[in-house]
Amino acid sequence: xxxxxxxxxxxxxxxxxxxxxxxxxxxxxxxxxxxxxxxxxxxxxxxxxxxxxxxxxxxxxxxxxxxxxxxxxxxxxxxxxxxxxxxxxxxxxxxxxxxxxxxxxxxxxxxxxxxxxxxxxxxxxxxxxxxxxxxxxxxxxxxxxxxxxxxxxxxxxxxxxxxxxxxxxxxxxxxxxxxxxxxxxxxxxxxxxxxxxxxxxxxxxxxxxxxxxxxxxxxxxxxxxxxxxxxxxxxxxxxxxxxxxxxxxxxxxxxxxxxxxxxxxxxxxxxxxxxxxxxxxxxxxxxxxxxxxxxxxxxxxxxxxxxxxxxxxxxxxxxxxxxxxxxxxxxxxxxxxxxxxx
Numbered sequence: 001x002x003x004x005x006x007x008x009x010x011x012x013x014x015x016x017x018x019x020x021x022x023x024x025x026x027x028x029x030x031x032x033x034x035x036x037x038x039x040x041x042x043x044x045x046x047x048x049x050x051x052x053x054x055x056x057x058x059x060x061x062x063x064x065x066x067x068x069x070x071x072x073x074x075x076x077x078x079x080x081x082x083x084x085x086x087x088x089x090x091x092x093x094x095x096x097x098x099x100x101x102x103x104x105x106x107x108x109x110x111x112x113x114x115x116x117x118x119x120x121x122x123x124x125x126x127x128x129x130x131x132x133x134x135x136x137x138x139x140x141x142x143x144x145x146x147x148x149x150x151x152x153x154x155x156x157x158x159x160x161x162x163x164x165x166x167x168x169x170x171x172x173x174x175x176x177x178x179x180x181x182x183x184x185x186x187x188x189x190x191x192x193x194x195x196x197x198x199x200x201x202x203x204x205x206x207x208x209x210x211x212x213x214x215x216x217x218x219x220x221x222x223x224x225x226x227x228x229x230x231x232x233x234x235x236x237x238x239x240x241x242x243x244x245x246x247x248x249x250x251x252x253x254x255x256x257x258x259x260x261x262x263x264x265x266x267x268x269x270x271x272x273x274x275x276x277x278x279x280x281x282x283x284x285x286x287x288x289x290x291x292x293x294x295x296x297x298x299x300x301x302x303x304x305x306x307x308x309x310x311x312x313x314x315x316x317x318x319x320x321x322x323x324x325x326x327x328x329x330x331x332x333x334x335x336x337x338x339x340x341x342x
Contacts, residue, residue, distance in 0.1 A: 024299075024323050025260040026110075027178070027192045027247065028316070030078070031240060032071065032122060032200035035270030036292045037277040038237055044275055046216060046234055051245040052296070055264060059298030060305050060342045067313045069283065069290040071147070071267040072097035072124050074313050075195075079105035079125065081317030081333035089125075092147050098126035099136075104331065106317040107191060108137030113326050116185045119143060120174040121195035134160055142177045143195065152197060152204045169206050171198050171236075175243040179250045186254050189324070194247075198240060200271060203232035209239045220274050230274045257300055261323050263316065264296040297338070307341050 037044055041053040041061070067074040072092045073084035080087055080103050087099045099105065107117045118140035119133045127145040129135045144157045155166040166173045178192050198205075213231040221227035244264075251257040269283045269290035270276055281287025295311060297319070314335030321328055322337040 023189060023259060024325070025182075025190050025192075025256060026320055026323060027194060027260060027262045028078075028320070029194045029196065029244065029247075029262065029264045030075075030121075031196045031237075031264075031266045032198060033233075033268065033271035033283055034199055034237060034240070034266040034293075035268075035274075035276050035282070035289065036266075036279060036294055037275050037289075038199075038233075038266075038270055039294055042277050042294060044277075046213075046218060046275065047237060049237065049241040051241050051248060052264060054248075055244070055262060055296045055298040056294070058300075058304050059262075059296050059302055060307060062295035062297075062307045062309075062311050062338070064308060064310045065265065065293050065295035065312065066291050066310070067266070067268055067293045069268050069286055074267045075123075075125050077313035077335075078316045079107070081106065081314055081335045083314060083334050086334070092124065097124055097147070098131050101130055105136055106320055107193065109321060109326060110191045110324060111137045111139065113324065114189060115324070116140075116181075116188055116190040117193075118178070118181045118190070119193045119195060120177045120181075121193075122147075122197055123195065132161070138193075140181060143174065144197075148200060148202075149197065150202065152202065169239075171196055171239055171243060175246055178247065182250055182254060182256065186256060191320075191324075196240060199233040199236035203229055203236070205232055205235040205239060209235040209242075212238060218274070222273070226273065229272050233270070233272060233274065261297065261299040261302075263320070264294070264298070265313075265316075266293040268293070297342075302342060305342050309341050311338055311341075 039049045040047045041056045073089050076084040076087040076089035076099050087103045090096045111117045117138050119138045121143040123133050123145045124147045133141040142159050149155050152170045155170045157166050178194050213235045218230050221230050251260050271283045276289045279289035281289035315338050318333045318335050319338045
């Protein structure tokens, strides 16, 4: 009870201190198990990620951006702006994925400052209230709280605490929900956390995308199982890229593109031994290949740049609050506002 009251007083203080104009919509896109090398922009010889590449070329791309080797610690750092140990997030299961309640996450601050907030997709930061997304600053939650699902077609998910099934392929459905939320809230500032489920296993993808890769020879694959796993991962990433194109088109149709900043990154290294820009290590490894991720920050008003300064997942929260023109107040962040680099 005391922790809850302290958080409420802090958020109210931020509200009164804030000079937030709240005109900048923010869409944070986090993919699951997509590594630094899983983009044509970073040199992948098998992929053509046209829409993500557009964001990278026209926005700000961070070459040396680092996350944790597995997902829940990365998510904790994204949401709090602090090293994951401060949130007591030390693993991905058995309670080790829950962000401590004494930590204020930035969606709570956005909500207190007039933003409509939504999470579509994977949470993996605690399942039941008071750790549930609807208890931690999200007006709308459509997705799943666990670390993974058994199927991506007509998946067993929840909507604001009510169990249901998704419609068709989950990644497509999450983007449908995002587009609907954008249209519904087009006249007020919104924040969307689009936390995609792919290319995490199960390696399921519609035939439309699988057919693009089912016969592709991938020299990094050591056997048939690894070959088909990598083909499926690339097909999933191609689907992600297509869906990001849908988001860009939706923003343009709603005339929101200049009022919206898109942030794109992955949560850890790739979930397999595929092409990864010659970096050593994959998901679960503390070698660079397991912890280096692409980071793109895009808005038509931002001058394009390729940044070589080192950045990290702890920098996302203070950067987003700055984009929203919200004072950081007295809260102490381990991360910094990355806008000083562009």
